[in-house]
Amino acid sequence: MPELPEVEIYRLYLESSSLHQPVEDIEVEDPKLLTTPFATLQEALKGRWFTGTERVGKNLFVFTDGPDHPEQPLILHMHFGMTGDLEYYHSSLDRPKYARIVFHFRNGFNLGFICPRKFERIGLIDDIPTYLKRKKIGKDGLIISLSELDSQIRRKKAFIKPVLMDQSTVAGLGNWIVDEVLFQARVHPEKRTENLTDDDIKRLHDAIQLVLTIAIRHEAQYRDFPIHFLIHVREWDNSPYDDVEAHKFCPRCGTRIAKSEVGGRTTYYCPNDQRL
DNA sequence: TTAGGTGTTTTGAC
DNA sequence: TGTCAAAACACCTA
Secondary structure (H helix, E strand, C coil), X not given: XXXXXXXXXXXXXXXXXXXXCCEEEEEECCHHHECCCHHHHXXXXXXXXXXXXXXXXXXXXXXXXXXXXXXXXXXXXEECCCCCEEEEXXXXXXXXXXXXXXXXXXXCCEEEEECCCCCXXXXXXXXXXXXXXXXXXXXECCCCCHHHHHHHHHCCCCEHHHHHHCCCCCECCCHHHHHHHHHHHCCCCCCEHHHCCHHHHHHHHHHXXXXXXXXXXXXXXXXXXXXXXXXXXXXXXXXXXXXXCHHHXXXXXXXXXXXXXXXXXXXXXXXXXXXX
C-alpha cells in the first residue's frame, strides 16, 4: 500500500528516470482519475518537462518547466491511493497492466501511472503550501518533532489509531504503518488520546521515526523488514515464511496476535504487549 | 460550529 | 462467485 515509504521510493524512481524529457502526449483512460480537466492538463503540460520532486506524506509533487511559460510554476500532484505505482518503460510491448495514465515523452520513453483500483489521482496545483492547507495535511512523518506530534494528538479526543491515520495529525501513515507504530510503541490501538501519557507519546514519536526509516531503507519491501516487526502477521502474497501459522504470534512475547476492527479498519495488535 | 464517527467509492485478487 | 482490502471524502450526529 502506497504510504509514506512507498511514495518516497516512487519519488526517487521518478527523479532517476523521468526528468528533463519533454512531454509529447498524455494518455488518460478514465477522466475520473484526474483532478484537473483532461484538456487543461494536456494543454498545460505538452512540451514541458519534469524538473524535480517533493513529497509530503503520501503526496508526490512534480515540478515542471518549459520553453513557453517558464515563469509560470506548474506543479503536478500525484496521490497513489491504495494500489498506485509508477513504471518507466520504452516499448509499448512493455506497457504495464493498469497503466491508466501514461506520460509519453518525446524521446520515446513513457511514464506509466499504474492504478488498478482507480483510487489514485493526478492533477495540477498552483502551489504546495496552499494545497496542503486546503487538504489539511499536517507535518510529514519523517520531520515532525515530538512537541508538534504531542500538540496534534492532544487536541484530539478519539482512539489513537484513527488519530494517527488522520493526515492532519501527521502526514504519511496508513493502516499497516499505524499498526506497526502502535506495536513498536506498545500502545493499544483503542487507547483514548486523553489517556496517553507523555511517555506514550514519546514512544509513539520514536516508533514513527523507526518504522518509516526502516521501511525506506528496505525500499518498502515488507518481506525484508526486521523479524521483530508486526507486519509479518499480515498475510502478504509473497510472505517469506513457509509456515503460515508461525508468524501469527507476537515476535516479542509469543502471544497470539489479535485481529479486530478499529475505526473501520482491520487492526492487528498484541493483546499482551499493548494494553488499555 | 465542528469534531468524530460512519458510509461510499472502486476494482482486482483469491 | 462473494468477500475483502484500502484512502479520502461526503455526510450525519451531538
